[in-house]
Amino acid sequence: MLPRPAAMFDRAREWTTLTSFATDEAPGASLGVVSGRRRQGKTFLLRALCQATGGFYHAAEEATDGESLHRIGAALAGHLGAPAPLAFRDWSEVVDALLALGRDRVVPVVIDEFPYLARANPRLPSIIQNALAPLRAERDGSRTRLLLCGSAMSFMGRLLSGSAPLRGRAALELVVPPLDHRLAAEFWGAADPVTAVKLNAIVGGTPAYRREFARDDTPSGPDDFDAWVVRTVLSPTSPLFREARYLLADEPDLRDTALYHSVLAAIASGNTGRGGIASFMGRKSGDLAHPLTVLEDCGLISREPDVFKDNRSSYRITEPLITFYHAVMRPIWSDLEHTRDASRLWRRSQRRFTANVLGPHFEHLCRLWTRHYAPETLLGGFPHRVGSGTVNDPAARTGHELDVVVHGLDDDHRQPLLGIGEVKWGDVMGLGHLDRLTRIRALLTAQNRHGAATARLLLYSAAGFTDDLRARAASDPGIVLVGAEDLYRSPAQV
Template sequence: MASLARPAEMFDRDREWRALSAFATDPAAGATLGVVSGRRRQGKTFLLRALCQATGGFYFAADEGTDRESLNRLGAVLADHLGAPAPFVFDTWHSAIDALLALGRDRRIPVVIDEFPYLVRANPQLPSIIQNALAPLRAERDTSRTSLLLCGSAMSFMGQLLSGNAPLRGRAGFELVVPTLDHQLAAEFWEVGDLATALKVNAIVGGTPAYRREFARDDSPAGPDDFDPWVLRTVLSPTSPLFREARYLLADEPELHDLGLYHSVLAAIAAGNAQRGGIASYLGRKSGDLAHPLTVLEDCGLIAREPDVFKDNRTTFRIAEPLVTFYHAVMRPIWSDLEHTRDATRLWQRSQRRFAGNVLGPHFEQVCRHWIRHLAPPDLLGDYPNVVGVGTVNDAANRIAHEVDVVAFGLDDDDRRPLIALGEAKWGETMGLGHLDRLRRIRALLAAQNRYGAADARLVCFGGAGFTEELVAAADQDHGVVLVGLADLYRRA
């Protein structure tokens, strides 16, 4: 099936465009349902508007409002689309959905309802109404070739739309989550050539396209010397939309009722408290009290839960949105000063330790895990990295527990997981033989357990600041030692 012509101004999103094109031009009979979700500012609306423009489809963007107002707006927009002399009047959503299905009587056509959660907030019965409208053997559904696409940014709501006993479960034939750009694509999108600067920019704004185009007005750091001035004139400037964006991200989620509590949980994680006990201690609460807020934040896509690959009962949490990490680690402690100062240079200089330790370091580790899992050369580890995570290994002889930044498992024919790599990631520290010796010690401890086939695991040093000559020489002599620098992390496989 030939894909629709890709808009010239679209950056990347090839996979998403092909998938939407195939869904919107499916030759099969009958109306179909699709769901498109993803965090705000990822370009979902751009994709869907472009799809409708390329196919002559119908696009409707919902607003926050009453049920009656939304029906009136839909009638007006639909009439304008069809060139009708007056707005259509819909008494109920039953007749409105049937009118949308009728758009596809003569040909396959995409029909987009954007910001769908706004409509459901005003009328919780809407998913059930759509379920009934798309029931098998219903004439309005069978004679239509409408490709109905429901889109939304409220991740907790969209994630439940097709799950469990939800009305639309089993009705949708298409589901697309529009992700953020990874660090390689983000560097290309922001047009930052210096790799260290690219990673620092990524640690602040992540891979959200709108942060460059709309929020920063295409302002990118011109080079390493321009990074600090760029931070001051964008994310730390009260006149920039980036300044308050992290706060708005939480306010946009309808499931977050007690914003103070959720901000405090995020602040605890940003301060380095990755386990539930540490978060509880930071908040002065019992560990059991955090089950609900942590689950809600995870459902919203604001935090990620990462089980310890070596300990079934140990879980760490990390913030999934870099701008939220930057806000809580750097901006929130000095928020009042940032709002009122004429020049934030000194405030930014005083925040360098928090930026390096609480933002850059953890972000670099996550980039390394993502790279090993999805972007590394296929032959780097001698096997496909089926599972990549973090782990803790007890060292009883030295009475310490070793934190392992990158742990990669393969997958053999018996569904067992052989350990194929152990890695350590250091952003601002030149890596040397001491780091390699630590990895060798961890490998020996795991090999002694005789559980993971650890004796053959490769040892990977991820160095944001490079490697000593001694470590480079050791890697040259031992093919089981792998050095990964910034150039490797940004090189397309």
């Protein structure tokens, strides 16, 4: 394996995967596809790979088909040391020239921002398919490792799906995700767990937001967080200020941006069900099928089914900065653009920030932690599925919302209920919260839910727990208390 660049933070899995593909000595050219939202470090990874191996890297731009052919001809000539740009009549000649780079050795060839080229010439995926056809001399005699990279998630998601030309041709499909909350805290140097959650609720795990956008300006501690928000995210001179708007502009499938902004604004305002989104927008629920599907395909929202009701689901914005923009910035956008000091505006926005940004994000992190990091001993089994759900209470004619529902998986492929939980960001949790969960567990037991009678009662709070609740939990292993600090500990420390 090639040594990972010293300047690269984490991405060990991605680097190992790419270097394994790029140095594979097997005969025949092969194809890989790399995707991920912008600012995640894909270009850094692929440039570093080409520098370490002597590979060819080319970044496409929005241009006509003819100009793109000229640009890649010039880039390839520079790579080969040719005295003049190579002249290509079509992309078939380009692909064969790229395959020719691998005649004598294994070599990675990267085409970054591939969607730009494919939009100018929709035949390009078919051309690559034909060039990589088995028993074709140019393909069999080459060891080029061709990597197509793009940030337009809807396009990249279709590249290898269904009846797409390249389906079945790729030997690698790598998605570069944002850093998870624990890596993001380490990357930003956020030692205080509450500050780390607040920071993650705004910028998520996108590496470029610290390096390029905030120029390594990080909160020095809990007391500096508000000042940091004012001088970075809420400052019109900071690239972070307009980034949420640009994220939508980067997706070619989002043609009616006003419509999609309205859908995102509805979700950020707490209207997470289809009916609530429709009511917020003044439209019929059936009118939302297309925009919701497009946003989901672009990776900007996710649909999360109710674990107890197959026909009910909620939507969550996957990019924290977009949630922050719609919940906090968009309602006061004009004031933010013209004020000299956003401190007063930020103070006025605290309720929206807590209710619409921090609270939902903390719930999401608690579910994420429970699914991937919580020790099995804490839950009484391995968590197979974690979500949220609503439990009917016929006697009271109401429904009880559960922020965390944990199911396991036994040897008979049944999914026993391992735990039910409640999440609070700003409330100190006490015996009243425990009693509520106890009542809901009794309802689930009465409904004959498998495992409900022994399900753990999970209480998550960033503000802490009362002494009475701590004493009860100390004497009962069926009660689990999780604080913000636990989200950043290793399983052995919890």
